[in-house]
Amino acid sequence: MxxxxxxxxxxxxxxxxVVICGCSVAFFVSHLSPISPVDTIIAQVTGRSVxxxxxxxxxxxxxxxxxxxxxxxxxxxxxxxxxxxxLDFGPSLMAFPTPAMSLIRIALPWTVGLLTVAVIxxxxxxxxAGGLAGYFQNSKLLRAFGIIAIGIQPIPYxxxxxxxxxxxxxxxxxxxxxxxxAMNVTPGWSWQFALSVIQYSILPAGALVxxxxxxxxxxxxxxxxxxxxxxxxxxAELAGVPQGRIVGSYVIRNALVPQLTSLAMSLGGIFxxxxxxxxxxxxxxxxxxLVNAVNNGDTGVVLAISCISIISVAGAIFIIDLLHPLIxxxxxxx
Amino acid sequence: xxxxxxxxxxxxxxxxxxxxxxxxxVILAALSFVSPVDPTAVYRAPLDQPPSLQYLFGTxxxxxxxxxxxxxxxxxxxxxxxxxxxxxxxxxxxVGLVAGYVGGWVDRVLMFIxxxxxxxxxxxILILFYFVMRANSNAVLLALLxxxxxxxxxxxxxxxxxxxxxxxxxxxxxxxxGMSPVKIMFHEHLPYVMPIIFAxxxxxxxxxxxxxxxxxxxxxxxxxxxxxxxxxxxANNHSSLVVGTWWWIALPVAIVVIMFVGLFLLAxxxxxxxxxxSRLRRMGA
Numbered sequence: 001m002x003x004x005x006x007x008x009x010x011x012x013x014x015x016x017x018v019v020i021c022g023c024s025v026a027f028f029v030s031h032l033s034p035i036s037p038v039d040t041i042i043a044q045v046t047g048r049s050v051x052x053x054x055x056x057x058x059x060x061x062x063x064x065x066x067x068x069x070x071x072x073x074x075x076x077x078x079x080x081x082x083x084x085x086x087l088d089f090g091p092s093l094m095a096f097p098t099p100a101m102s103l104i105r106i107a108l109p110w111t112v113g114l115l116t117v118a119v120i121x122x123x124x125x126x127x128x129a130g131g132l133a134g135y136f137q138n139s140k141l142l143r144a145f146g147i148i149a150i151g152i153q154p155i156p157y158x159x160x161x162x163x164x165x166x167x168x169x170x171x172x173x174x175x176x177x178x179x180x181x182a183m184n185v186t187p188g189w190s191w192q193f194a195l196s197v198i199q200y201s202i203l204p205a206g207a208l209v210x211x212x213x214x215x216x217x218x219x220x221x222x223x224x225x226x227x228x229x230x231x232x233x234x235x236a237e238l239a240g241v242p243q244g245r246i247v248g249s250y251v252i253r254n255a256l257v258p259q260l261t262s263l264a265m266s267l268g269g270i271f272x273x274x275x276x277x278x279x280x281x282x283x284x285x286x287x288x289x290l291v292n293a294v295n296n297g298d299t300g301v302v303l304a305i306s307c308i309s310i311i312s313v314a315g316a317i318f319i320i321d322l323l324h325p326l327i328x329x330x331x332x333x334x
Numbered sequence: 335x336x337x338x339x340x341x342x343x344x345x346x347x348x349x350x351x352x353x354x355x356x357x358x359x360v361i362l363a364a365l366s367f368v369s370p371v372d373p374t375a376v377y378r379a380p381l382d383q384p385p386s387l388q389y390l391f392g393t394x395x396x397x398x399x400x401x402x403x404x405x406x407x408x409x410x411x412x413x414x415x416x417x418x419x420x421x422x423x424x425x426x427x428x429v430g431l432v433a434g435y436v437g438g439w440v441d442r443v444l445m446f447i448x449x450x451x452x453x454x455x456x457x458x459i460l461i462l463f464y465f466v467m468r469a470n471s472n473a474v475l476l477a478l479l480x481x482x483x484x485x486x487x488x489x490x491x492x493x494x495x496x497x498x499x500x501x502x503x504x505x506x507x508x509x510x511x512g513m514s515p516v517k518i519m520f521h522e523h524l525p526y527v528m529p530i531i532f533a534x535x536x537x538x539x540x541x542x543x544x545x546x547x548x549x550x551x552x553x554x555x556x557x558x559x560x561x562x563x564x565x566x567x568x569a570n571n572h573s574s575l576v577v578g579t580w581w582w583i584a585l586p587v588a589i590v591v592i593m594f595v596g597l598f599l600l601a602x603x604x605x606x607x608x609x610x611x612s613r614l615r616r617m618g619a
Contacts, residue, residue, distance in 0.1 A: 014446075014449060014450070014453075017446070017450055018449075018450050018453040018454065021450045021454070022450070022453070022454040022455075022459075025454065025459060026458070026459055026462055029459060029462050029463055029466065030462055030465070030466055150595070150598070150599075150602075151595060153598065155591055155594065156544045156547060156548065156590070156594075157544075157548070158547070158548060158551050158566075159587050159590070159591070162583070162587075166575060170575070264453075265452050265453075265487065267455075268452075268453065268454065268455035268456060268457075269455075269541075271455045271457065272455065272456070272457030272545065272548065275457055275458075275548075276548050276551065276552065279552060290458065290461060291552055294461060294464070294465050294554065297465075299465070302458075302461065302462055302465050303462065305458060306458035306459060306461075306462050309455050309457075309458045310454055310455060310458070313453065313454075313455045314453050314454075317453050
């Protein structure tokens with residue numbers, strides 16, 4: 001138990017370091033650029049009409065204050081880090097004066113829900129199928145699945161999402177292709193709403209699953225085909241251990257350890273895929289909000305979403321790392 | 335080095351297929367150097383022509399010959415991928431070899447930084463980058479930024495190999511012969527990690543091109559430069575699927591898939607070559 005706590009503590013330090021470093025990168029990218037948000041806004045405003053220089057000066061001062069740009073950079077950075085702990089990212093521009101954080105609070109559950117469901121389905125199916133394919137190497141069905149997986153695996157998210165929109169939107173319109181729930185349903189804790197949400201999430205989640213599943217399948221198959229040549233597996237087979245038990249707890253469980261690690265490592269990439277998938281299906285999550293914010297020049301929201309996604313991805317990795325000892329007892333002894 | 339490639343082509347079908355697929359795309363991209371058209375000019379050809387003998391890949395709603403358009407697009411996209419792969423390889427080699435050879439606290443610090451970079455989701459940062467740079471951003475800057483996030487996974491791989499090399503006989507001998515650590519790392523150890531560098535470079539290109547295309551499809555890059563992503567962006571912008579100009583989307587997607595499958599097969603077959611166990615199985619041992 002003590003060693004597990006030490007392990008958890010190490011991971012916690014890592015989590016905090018990732019959040020601080022990642023958010024700092026986001027902060028400096030947004031602040032060390034040659035273009036300041038204040039100038040951009042002023043250019044937008046003065047581009048449309050002739051403005052009085054004194055009024056422009058006044059506006060520049062107010063905007064600088066609003067963005068917290070009227071103090072030196074190191075102080076801005078300290079303020080940013082302090083506000084990070086309370087998740088306060090200042091006001092949004094496109095929905096002034098709503099705080100950027102309340103916009104995110106509305107969008108975040110959609111993304112988290114979509115991502116969690118898609119990742120769990122992808123990871124479980126991909127690994128089980130891959131494990132079986134690695135163990136039963138003569139099965140024609142699993143071999144065919146392997147060839148399909150090689151073909152699909154490198155296709156980028158947006159292509160699959162587009163294909164889904166074309167197939168299920170134009171050729172065979174059976175499922176809704178845009179939005180998060182039906183227009184005539186009021187959001188709340190009702191069956192109707194839940195069913196609507198599930199119905200609308202099938203296509204975006206399906207697109208994420210189709211793209212992701214190949215990687216896990218191929219990775220697991222390669223791992224398992226290495227493990228089955230290990231001595232302990234041969235010994236178990238000779239000793240007459242039931243086949244189901246060999247596949248399940250001797251082979252697949254061992255191969256799951258590196259797969260869990262790579263799940264943690266690939267979460268950032270899957271998040272990027274979710275952003276584009278949401279955009280294609282106009283799903284009301286973080287991705288759509290992010291694109292909207294960029295198109296509206298909303299610095300506060302863009303920076304806030306960057307930081308929130310860094311925190312969420314790092315948090316998910318932290319949780320996965322804590323789960324590690326459950327399937328790999330050796331971690332506890334580390 | 336070359337004999338390795340010759341053997342791979344001869345005995346490894348996946349490698350040969352991958353090489354052919356990538357080769358086709360490279361040839362298309364190379365054709366852009368003899369292109370008779372300016373890729374940025376619009377309304378130079380009849381609109382919305384389906385593929386025919388005169389316009390091999392058809393024309394789009396902006397009056398551009400899709401064949402030359404795609405030739406330029408793939409040239410830019412491929413060179414972007416290569417750029418990211420080279421930049422990130424340099425960082426990965428430096429970090430991996432130093433962490434593996436020097437070890438101790440240097441290793442621990444480098445791997446700590448490494449783990450941080452693995453965990454940071456790059457996409458929001460890329461969008462933030464576009465957001466603040468707008469028109470000032472260019473392919474090289476974007477490639478540098480992406481390379482800054484593309485090295486950690488591969489650095490860890492290289493480190494694990496270098497860690498094993500450090501205690502090999504020849505490394506000790508080199509130390510006793512008075513070879514400097516830098517020379518040992520780059521003359522003695524680098525050749526051993528070369529296959530890994532090639533294999534991961536392919537995977538890294540897929541990653542970089544995928545991200546670039548994603549950014550461009552959303553409209554978050556310089557839209558006047560033809561790349562695979564911007565081609566798709568303009569196709570969406572002119573709602574090509576509704577209008578019925580399917581070749582505008584289908585062709586770039588098909589070629590990109592060909593390229594990705596090719597690069598993936600190259601990476602997989604090189605990986606298999608690196609792992610002696612799977613090489614033995616292929617030989618039927």
